[in-house]
Amino acid sequence: MSEPKSRAERRAATAQRILDAARAEFGERGLEAATIRRIAQRANVDPSLVMQHYGSKAALFAVAIQLGKAAPNEVEAHLHDVLDVRLGALPPETRALMRSMLTAPEAAAQMSTFLNERVDNLSRAMGGEDAELRAALIVSSILGLTVARHFLKLNAFNEASDTDIARVARRWVTTGVEPPPSD
Secondary structure: OOOOOOHHHHHHHHHHHHHHHHHHHHHHHHHHHOOHHHHHHHHOOOHHHHHHHHOOHHHHHHHHOOOOOOOHHHHHHHHHHHHHHHHOOOOHHHHHHHHHOOOOHHHHHHHHHHHHHHHHHHHHHHOOOOHHHHHHHHHHHHHHHHHHHHOOOOHHHHOOOHHHHHHHHHHHHOOOOOOOOOO
């Protein structure tokens, strides 16, 4: 493949290298352990370029987890990754947003926007009949699990390991990935 010639082509190629590096880093280390510095190192760029292209680690993560049209097994693998992230410790900004989403209109709007983006992304990737509704149910289920585990501290979750919760939740949360058979 030839090297990009124009400034716009070089910029796009750099952004893609950063995104590829971020996907690999998030996949290996998870959101919390991944760092801008490691992502930049992996992409062979200065860390300031990562920030220049994506603004923040959270924004880069949001772009990195976007799905295109995907096969059911790819959607399931993506949902398993999301579960793993949500079962681990929540970043401080996520904890603050979730604590405030039912009492502060600004937090509710931000959470709604984020979740609607997740639903849109997932429904496009899944396709088929009722894709948007199935995606909304899956996203809502993961949100409910996150709230029950990290904030309400339900006994069953406190007494189970992350591995056990993930094992059971993976089968449960991916039930609606494929459209139901037509009658």
